[in-house]
Amino acid sequence: MPTVEQCVSCTQVCQDLTRFYVPIALVRFDRRTKNLFVLGGEAIEIEIRPDGKVRILP
Template sequence: MFPTAAQASKCYLVCYALTRMYQPIFLVRIDERTGNLFILAGDDIEILIDPDGELIYDDAT
């Protein structure tokens, strides 16, 4: 499964911002069940990007 153009563009911008803040990026993966792109970075940064390129925030944390 490949990311959509919107996901790829947003992923680039997010990864750029993370590395500008000297945060390591450990994992970039697509959830095949939902189609969301998942980024694991830094000590506890988890980012989801939906197929439309929108960031999904987890309000539980």
């Protein structure tokens, strides 16, 4: 299960993406690494670590 910090960060990321009319294609929790991944549109990949820190992947 995602942490509370991840849930808050995920909500903020999703709000930011939709503010710019970028569709959210996928939200996935990786049980192995405990990270959340958000795919915005076709090319925006975002990783949210268990501590809630957000990283945009290249």
